Amino acid sequence: MSRPSELTRHALIEAATAVFAEKGYEGGSVRLITHKAKANQAAITYHFGGKDGLYREVLRGALHAFDEYSLIDEAALPDMDRDEALRLFLRQQLIPLVKRNQLSRAVRLFNWEMLKRTDIFQELIALEPLPILTTAQGIVDKFLPGTASPEERTIALIWLVNQAYIFVRDYEHLSKPPTNLAFDEDFVERLIDMLARMLGAALAGLHRPRQQKGPAGTGPRLFTA
Amino acid sequence: MSRPSELTRHALIEAATAVFAEKGYEGGSVRLITHKAKANQAAITYHFGGKDGLYREVLRGALHAFDEYSLIDEAALPDMDRDEALRLFLRQQLIPLVKRNQLSRAVRLFNWEMLKRTDIFQELIALEPLPILTTAQGIVDKFLPGTASPEERTIALIWLVNQAYIFVRDYEHLSKPPTNLAFDEDFVERLIDMLARMLGAALAGLHRPRQQKGPAGTGPRLFTA
DNA sequence: TCCTGCCTCAAACGCGCGTTTGAAATTCAT
DNA sequence: ATGAATTTCAAACGCGCGTTTGAGGCAGGA
Numbered sequence: 001m002s003r004p005s006e007l008t009r010h011a012l013i014e015a016a017t018a019v020f021a022e023k024g025y026e027g028g029s030v031r032l033i034t035h036k037a038k039a040n041q042a043a044i045t046y047h048f049g050g051k052d053g054l055y056r057e058v059l060r061g062a063l064h065a066f067d068e069y070s071l072i073d074e075a076a077l078p079d080m081d082r083d084e085a086l087r088l089f090l091r092q093q094l095i096p097l098v099k100r101n102q103l104s105r106a107v108r109l110f111n112w113e114m115l116k117r118t119d120i121f122q123e124l125i126a127l128e129p130l131p132i133l134t135t136a137q138g139i140v141d142k143f144l145p146g147t148a149s150p151e152e153r154t155i156a157l158i159w160l161v162n163q164a165y166i167f168v169r170d171y172e173h174l175s176k177p178p179t180n181l182a183f184d185e186d187f188v189e190r191l192i193d194m195l196a197r198m199l200g201a202a203l204a205g206l207h208r209p210r211q212q213k214g215p216a217g218t219g220p221r222l223f224t225a
Numbered sequence: 226m227s228r229p230s231e232l233t234r235h236a237l238i239e240a241a242t243a244v245f246a247e248k249g250y251e252g253g254s255v256r257l258i259t260h261k262a263k264a265n266q267a268a269i270t271y272h273f274g275g276k277d278g279l280y281r282e283v284l285r286g287a288l289h290a291f292d293e294y295s296l297i298d299e300a301a302l303p304d305m306d307r308d309e310a311l312r313l314f315l316r317q318q319l320i321p322l323v324k325r326n327q328l329s330r331a332v333r334l335f336n337w338e339m340l341k342r343t344d345i346f347q348e349l350i351a352l353e354p355l356p357i358l359t360t361a362q363g364i365v366d367k368f369l370p371g372t373a374s375p376e377e378r379t380i381a382l383i384w385l386v387n388q389a390y391i392f393v394r395d396y397e398h399l400s401k402p403p404t405n406l407a408f409d410e411d412f413v414e415r416l417i418d419m420l421a422r423m424l425g426a427a428l429a430g431l432h433r434p435r436q437q438k439g440p441a442g443t444g445p446r447l448f449t450a
Numbered sequence: 451t452c453c454t455g456c457c458t459c460a461a462a463c464g465c466g467c468g469t470t471t472g473a474a475a476t477t478c479a480t
Numbered sequence: 481a482t483g484a485a486t487t488t489c490a491a492a493c494g495c496g497c498g499t500t501t502g503a504g505g506c507a508g509g510a
Contacts, residue, residue, distance in 0.1 A: 198427035205426025
């Protein structure tokens, strides 16, 4: 660890994590990263083989941060109340709005990957499932009955995972006119509460009787025009 | 219109609309656009003052396409059943999944603007409200009682607008492993139905008692886990 | 015919990007 | 201390980007 080479390695990963979390993979330039890390541009190629290798290391660190700092104990999830689990899940995802720590940077990184998937990310999660996804799947399973189709489960999963990211994505837009939302802790608490009620109702509503209005699934095609 | 200059002008706008709808503003290069339009690169600067001017024209066309081809008659909205309005709204937003027409390209353009807001877009909607937003606001108003706070209305609006885009964003990811969703018309119909039920329940659940687990209307009790 | 405004074109400009180069500096084992 | 391996460094390379240049084509009126 004290070997001088490890020093710049660590500084690069640290700087890259901050930059990629803020700007995404494409938006984060090696010039900015090396400047923040007080290192030479060539160091990235030397230590990581290139920008992609550095990003892979950053993603690994983010996955590790989830193991370490996650609000949700994966093992305790099955025994949890489903509304409580939903709230915990939302709180974890909305952390970047009020905190700046390792967990919030990890959430931001995964948020970017939701928007623009990277091959590097794709390969990484092919080996090991993303913690957020397994958690979300667990929550969905608490709401959907065993009779739900795989397709329904998949849609619900994708849907749930994206719910909090709507507000994480770029809250700077929302805090300026015409929206003017103030993202302080009180607001985020209200947001979590409101979202928890909405998402809970949405998921709970899934295995209720369908719309009485008509045969929704096989109804007339309106896409012809 | 038949003046030779109008010909390349129109070809440029046409090509630019397709390119920007597919790749967004930053991702769409003038070289690709001019190649598609069989025009010279300098023509963009000549006719529109630059890439931004061309994009402004594309956005104007998209707004016009909404006026022209929208599935939702803004005037008829207040008298519509709220679930029906929700379904129509979702159908309109999910059109890009199954059709490639002017409306679907407009939806895609606005989808990109949801992800990465452009100054050009920002200025445009400052003058005139976005049709999608007013429609969504109308639907939210159908669900939320007059007693709801402005903050709640705002959050619900932002939330609703983003719901369909989750699936529009990049359905190519979802149609490949490990998701493997087939985006044919039948599937999109089922998706609309499922989302309509979920979002309807979510919005309707908002002006119900808060996280009380008691009231019988809110859903099944959580005796299980 | 000549001129004048409109329009097109190939080429080049300046910039930021990720990466490579080759030598200097530093570290480490012998 | 010495030689080899490791690590840093400033500079440059090649590429794609949006834009500019300046010459040239092409009308229509005097």
